[in-house]
Amino acid sequence: MAIHSIVCIKSVVRAAPDGVGRRTPENSELNPFDRPALEAALRIKAAEGGTLTVLSMGPPVGVEALAEAQAMGADRTILISDAALAGSDTLVTARVLAAAIARIGACDLIFFGTRSADSDTGQVGPQTAAVLALPFVGGVKQIERRDGIWEIRRLMDDWEELWQVDVPLALTIHPKAFKPRSIALPGIAGAYAQPAIETWGIRELTLAADQVGLSGSPTRVTRMQKVVRKRVCRMLEGEPQQQVEALIAHLGRMGMMST
Amino acid sequence: MTEPFIDAKHRVLRRTVRAFCEQELRPIAAEIDQEARFPWEVAEQMGRLGYFGIQAPPELGGAGLDTVSYAIIIEEVSRVSAAIGLCLSVHNSVALFPLLAFGSAEQHQRWVPSLARGERIGAFCLTEPNAGSDASGINATALPDGDHWVVNANKVFVTNGGIADICLIFARTDPAAGRKGISVIVAERGIPGFVVGDLEDLCGMRANPVSSIRLYDSRVPRDHLLGKTGQGLAIGLAALDTGRIGIAAQALGIAQAALDEGVRYAQQRQQFGVPLARHQAIQMMIADMATQVDAARMMVYRAAWTKDQGAVVSRTAAQAKLFASEAACTVTDLAVQIHGGYGYSKAYAVERYYRDARVTRIYEGTSEVHRMVIAREVLG
Numbered sequence: 001m002a003i004h005s006i007v008c009i010k011s012v013v014r015a016a017p018d019g020v021g022r023r024t025p026e027n028s029e030l031n032p033f034d035r036p037a038l039e040a041a042l043r044i045k046a047a048e049g050g051t052l053t054v055l056s057m058g059p060p061v062g063v064e065a066l067a068e069a070q071a072m073g074a075d076r077t078i079l080i081s082d083a084a085l086a087g088s089d090t091l092v093t094a095r096v097l098a099a100a101i102a103r104i105g106a107c108d109l110i111f112f113g114t115r116s117a118d119s120d121t122g123q124v125g126p127q128t129a130a131v132l133a134l135p136f137v138g139g140v141k142q143i144e145r146r147d148g149i150w151e152i153r154r155l156m157d158d159w160e161e162l163w164q165v166d167v168p169l170a171l172t173i174h175p176k177a178f179k180p181r182s183i184a185l186p187g188i189a190g191a192y193a194q195p196a197i198e199t200w201g202i203r204e205l206t207l208a209a210d211q212v213g214l215s216g217s218p219t220r221v222t223r224m225q226k227v228v229r230k231r232v233c234r235m236l237e238g239e240p241q242q243q244v245e246a247l248i249a250h251l252g253r254m255g256m257m258s259t
Numbered sequence: 260m261t262e263p264f265i266d267a268k269h270r271v272l273r274r275t276v277r278a279f280c281e282q283e284l285r286p287i288a289a290e291i292d293q294e295a296r297f298p299w300e301v302a303e304q305m306g307r308l309g310y311f312g313i314q315a316p317p318e319l320g321g322a323g324l325d326t327v328s329y330a331i332i333i334e335e336v337s338r339v340s341a342a343i344g345l346c347l348s349v350h351n352s353v354a355l356f357p358l359l360a361f362g363s364a365e366q367h368q369r370w371v372p373s374l375a376r377g378e379r380i381g382a383f384c385l386t387e388p389n390a391g392s393d394a395s396g397i398n399a400t401a402l403p404d405g406d407h408w409v410v411n412a413n414k415v416f417v418t419n420g421g422i423a424d425i426c427l428i429f430a431r432t433d434p435a436a437g438r439k440g441i442s443v444i445v446a447e448r449g450i451p452g453f454v455v456g457d458l459e460d461l462c463g464m465r466a467n468p469v470s471s472i473r474l475y476d477s478r479v480p481r482d483h484l485l486g487k488t489g490q491g492l493a494i495g496l497a498a499l500d501t502g503r504i505g506i507a508a509q510a511l512g513i514a515q516a517a518l519d520e521g522v523r524y525a526q527q528r529q530q531f532g533v534p535l536a537r538h539q540a541i542q543m544m545i546a547d548m549a550t551q552v553d554a555a556r557m558m559v560y561r562a563a564w565t566k567d568q569g570a571v572v573s574r575t576a577a578q579a580k581l582f583a584s585e586a587a588c589t590v591t592d593l594a595v596q597i598h599g600g601y602g603y604s605k606a607y608a609v610e611r612y613y614r615d616a617r618v619t620r621i622y623e624g625t626s627e628v629h630r631m632v633i634a635r636e637v638l639g
Contacts, residue, residue, distance in 0.1 A: 026270075064270060071317065126448075188322075188328075189268075190317075
């Protein structure tokens, strides 16, 4: 049975300077937490057949992350980019992605990374599932289809949960569950030989400017600053035995070790 | 702001190659240098991913990329392991490129797909004990005998020699014709009389199995002639124009690696109560290194870009190779200096970069030969 999957990815800022960083191709990259999600979807496509659509919302620089997804094997790539989207929080991002997913049409599996390497909220996957009113499983490490039923495994601390879920279904993929493939060079040449990245704005998604961006977002980042933790070097005195005891006592006081 | 000569495809490519090299090659780069071991485990992956057929067309199993891409790939691989960058540069530029440029359709089908997928490795066999910079002085012969060539050759310093399956042998097919009697014969490893000599015990590039290759009365089918008889030196020069861009990119990669390590160490190492980077003497070195690397990159990318425009590239490629290889030696030397005694120890990567850089001024045309080429272009 052909499986139609959608993977939502983000182009993240590699190293943010103080304050709000301006995104350039040089300081942006495909969110590393999204690579295992792409890999999981590519393996499902290889095993079951079907199509893989990759979706990203963000400034135009996101086309490079989508080109990577295309080079890895995505069939269709869509960038949702619109000046009105600037300042969108996770809720608005989820609403926009949900609108785009609805526009794409019928699909079986919707993949996300667990979180983004820059804003690190971990909210967009589950929020999008909530907006779409779809079942959701987070931190997934294995996806199988048995007798037409999807069995999803995920790790929770020392427990493994096994879920049986109907599609359509949204998932976040555990960062260590699927080792992302290296991109083959012919894939890069192919991705740029026929540039096929579609760009949608809010008009295509029938959203109004006041529903999105800063004005549509209930939360906003008012300030960003670098936090510098001061490291203190303390020399322990005495014989090795005394030094070890002092170290254990200190770690105990800090709550890092039970004494 | 965008980088000159580079477009979005090249940026994606650079990130891709860098990620692969950091993941697969970095952990073993020092070890393969010390053990003088060619890492098949990584080379096989590279073969599957298209690194051995960078500019070969997709219909022949290649990646179908341009020369700027080729330079970026060699630069990034060499930044981690110059010996593997060398393997790729030689395979892609002086083995595969002449087969593509001068080979017949039948020869393309016979050799290119397996080379482009890295299933077979290519080598360029020009240098002999008594013929280096003066390539026209070779003694190797390939004499017609029925439907074969009978090849006798003693080729030395063959990059990839120990692992090469398909060798471009420069030999005299008409010993009386001087420079015009030299041709290229493609010899496959394993034919009777084909001998791989001992591996060279080299100062740097140790993970590349450089060896001699000798042929004793080896019979090679007549249709293994590349191009026409007498075209050997022209094929060699065309191959070396491409090869120079590769070696220049390799030197650039080594220089960038040395700069990275120099900066890192200067920021970590404390002397006189402050990091080395706070001392003006070290700042002067870092500034010179960064400037040399930047200038080398512009020249290398410009040469590659010029080739992609279809223009004659002899001078720009020669200038890029001359400048980048000299810069690599200067920059690695300064990186060792910043490291002090540790820079002279194999515990630090700059020691390897210093050794690897040196040969870039020698192979695929010495700095002096490149100055001859450039001067000839300038003076007319």
